[in-house]
Each structure stands twice: as structure tokens, then as C-alpha cells.
Amino acid sequence: MTTTRFAPSPTGYLHIGGLRTSLFSWLWARKNEGQFLLRIEDTDLARNSEEAVTAILKAFDWVGMSYDGDAIFQSKRFELYAKYVAQLLEEGKAYECYMSKDELSILREEQMAKGERTRYDGRYRDFKGAPPEGVEPVIRIKAPTEGMISFIDGVKGEINIAATEVDDFVIARAGGVPTYNFVVAIDDALMGLTEVIRGDDHLYNTPKQIVVYEALGFELPNFNHVAMINNEQGKKLSKRDGATDVMEYKALGYLPEALLNFLVRLGWSHGDQEIFSIDEMIALFDPKDINKSSSNYNLDKLLWLNAHYIKNKPHDELAELLVEHGIDIRMHEKKDLILSATKERGKTLVELAEQISIIINAPVAYNEKNAKKAFKGDTAKILAEFVVLLKGSGATMPAEYHAVIEKIVELKEIGFGKIGQPLRVSLLGSMTGSGLDEIMAILGTNETISRIDKAIEYMESK
């Protein structure tokens, strides 16, 4: 059975890079009707927090990615790890190392002076003597001293690392706390992972983890190391480039399906298709199609996708989502009209809420520049006549309001702009917004007239 996982370290919010690799893992598990497991890597008790765990779970919930079974917390598995340390010691595959911190830094300095890579020199590997007093040992694993540590990476192809690059690394610190690569390998094996998909910042952890797998006789999973997401300039993506916290995207008015679609394309492709529903992603995703090179974050593309998903979202759902952005039209009798008039004008829910707000809330002031341009000459008179026509029109639908505009244009022998601009500023306060016919149909004749009357009053006061 295909089993994948996401293994975040809860040191902060869920980063979009982490969401992308977990999306890949999730898709692959779902496609194969396998399992997607969650493991919280919280062994670094000083840097981890419960809030971070909650934040990560919240982000998962928002995007709708569900994991199978209960989340596994490494902090609750210390006994298990200790058992494996003991086993390796017993089998002679690990040993106690009494090298002090001072000795280690002297060794480092010597190696650096010689221009060598700093590494532990194995001095306690075969130590038989009496251990120095007062030093609590760390436990080191016996790594191979010659040959290659090799594996086939699903993304990068064959990776060969000379064994001399991997020293006898520490698997348990003095005091017994196990180290990162040791516990990751144990957990991945015990959780039955068939596929590890993670960022390529972990590529050089893999040979160490392989040493652990081999020492413990565990079967290796397939490794897939995904290139990082870069910013638009091709440099490492950072907070300076905009939002990196998944939940910030929610606050900025992105739909989770747009964010997932955006992320799946950052590092994976299927021909030149850009839009993928979740079901399509599940059907089409295969780690073998993950791109080798890193991909660049592209805000315009995210906005484009978001606009697409907003445009195609059922109105009831959109209305529900807008509540969080300060617009509640769930019970509004013109809900459908409001949304069809505005939804192509908002690339985010925040923008959409703004578009709706300028229609349903009467302007408190007029944009000065727009008013100056639109409210001039005989505009007040034209608007007053327009009001008369409106009153007699019985219009309720956009096309009927349109007919009233056509009528005044004909009657006064004026261009559309001569009525359109002042009307728009009267109704919305500025020259922006949706189509006038739709706006009037949303407002209804009474509210439309009331806003026009206020504008006429304003013009007359000038």
C-alpha cells in the first residue's frame, strides 16, 4: 500500500513550501488509495510549541487536506527510540563516544587549518579502554568507512555519496535525547512509508538516514527530493517576497483550491495544463513528473487562478466566504445579481468584498477628481430628467434599466458618457465599479433615485 507522510517541525506557521510537499504526498496517497500520515517532529522541545501544532492543523483543515489515523508526535516516542539505541549498542553498531566538546572543537580547528571538511574522526569507534571520568557519553552510529551510499531519488535520479562524507554521527546526545536523522529514519520505517516526498534541503540528511535504516535492518522507502520554491527573481523565497504563511493567504482572500492549484504547478506539470481541480490533481499526479529544477513564485499567476476559482464558485459558497471579509449578503434578495455583477471584478475575496461594498453601501463622499469631471454643466438637469424617466419605467431588471439610459441618451441627444459618468459617481462615489444597469437593478429604483437626488443636492450646493 502506498503510504506517504508530512512531517512538519512545529516551530511556527505552516509555510507554503511545506504545504506544497505535503500536497504532493497527499495526492500520491489519495491517488493510490493509500495512506497519508502526519507526524509532528517535535523532539526539539526548546523550539517547538503547541500553538505551532495547532496552526499547522488549522492550515491543513482550511485547505481540506485530511490525514489518516492520529497524528504521531515524536516527543511521545522517546522510549521507543531509546530501545533502538540500546539495540544498536548491543549489536556493536553504535558506540559510546566520550569526546568532550573541547576536544571536538580542537579537532575542528585542526581540520579547518588543513582545509579539510570538519568531521568526527572515529576515535572512540573501537575504544576498549577505561572511559574518561566525568564525561557523559553521546552515542554514535558506525557509518560505513568506505564505498558509496547510494539511492535512486525519484526526482533527482541516482545519488551517490562517498561514505567518507558521512561520519559516525551522534544518534543520542548525552542524557539520551535522540537526534533528528535517527528518529526520522525509525519513524519513516515504522510508519511503513513507501514514499518520502520532501524538500531538497533534506537531500543530505538522506545518506545519514540510510545508515540508520541499514543498521536497523529496515527496508528503504523511495525518496523524492523536491527543489525549493524560489521568488520571482529566482532567489530563495522568503517573507520579504510576500506571504509565506498558508493562513495569511486565507486572510488575503485566496480560495484554498486556488492556492493548491498554484502550489501543485510549482514543481509539477502535466503537459501545459494550468487549471486542475482537486480530483484532477489526484487523478494525474505522479511523483515521477515532479520537475527537477526549482520553480519561481509568481503572484500574477496565483491571482489569475484565484480569479478563476472565484468566478466559478457557487454563489451560496461565495456569500458564505465573504462574511469573513465583512460582507454578509447570505440573506440578500439580490444575492445572485450582486455576485454575478461583481465576481469577475475581484481577484481575491478581499477585492470582491470591496466591489460589493461600494454598491450596497451608499457613498459617504464623492471622489473629488471624479466628481469634478462628472458633475459639471447641465448634469444636474440631465440627472433630474433621468429620475423622472426612472420613476415611470417600472424597471427591475438590468436590461430595463439599460433601456432607461438609452431613452435619456436619445431624448437629450447626448453621448452615453454624459449620463454614464455622473450616474456612476452619484451611485458609487467614484468612477469605478460594475455595470450601471446591474448596479441599478441591485439597488432598486428607490435607492437609485435617493442616491441621484443626493448627488443633485451636492451639485446645487456647489
Ligand code: GLU
Ligand atoms: N521536519 C522536517 C521539516 O519540517 C521535515 C522532515 C522530512 O520531511 O523528512 O523540514
